[in-house]
Amino acid sequence: TNWSFFSKMGVSVSDAVLIPVNYQAAQAIHNAVQVIEKFIPEVWYERNGNGPEVLPILFNNAYTDQTSKKHFDDVRRDEIRRLTKDKWYLKLFDEAIEIKHHHEIATSLFLHIDQNGPSPYTLKNKNSKAFKEYEDVIEKLFGI
Numbered sequence: 001t002n003w004s005f006f007s008k009m010g011v012s013v014s015d016a017v018l019i020p021v022n023y024q025a026a027q028a029i030h031n032a033v034q035v036i037e038k039f040i041p042e043v044w045y046e047r048n049g050n051g052p053e054v055l056p057i058l059f060n061n062a063y064t065d066q067t068s069k070k071h072f073d074d075v076r077r078d079e080i081r082r083l084t085k086d087k088w089y090l091k092l093f094d095e096a097i098e099i100k101h102h103h104e105i106a107t108s109l110f111l112h113i114d115q116n117g118p119s120p121y122t123l124k125n126k127n128s129k130a131f132k133e134y135e136d137v138i139e140k141l142f143g144i
Contacts, residue, residue, distance in 0.1 A: 014052040023059040036089045056095035097140050
């Protein structure tokens, strides 16, 4: 959500934008709103009204234990409602997708190398929690 030269260039040539938001950080919600209110319209203007589609918000690092999840869901819901009241992009938060916090995702930094080159091991291992989580995200976003 940092509107650097590289972010702007990436968004300016994109057909769709997926905004990742840290589930546990209220400031991340503010940053996402800023991207949607300020940066995306800037790109739409530069592209004469033909800007990228904004996909539902992707909350990453979501809690898996119910007590923490309920607390952060309540805080997040209140903050989102306050920031998005009567705005067109409220639906992006209502349709948000979550990637849960799994230790296995953190360890995906250890690379697996095969004939196709390097990649995070957990994405090569189709039985891993991380692989299944990302597969669910793709299905929810694109229906595939």
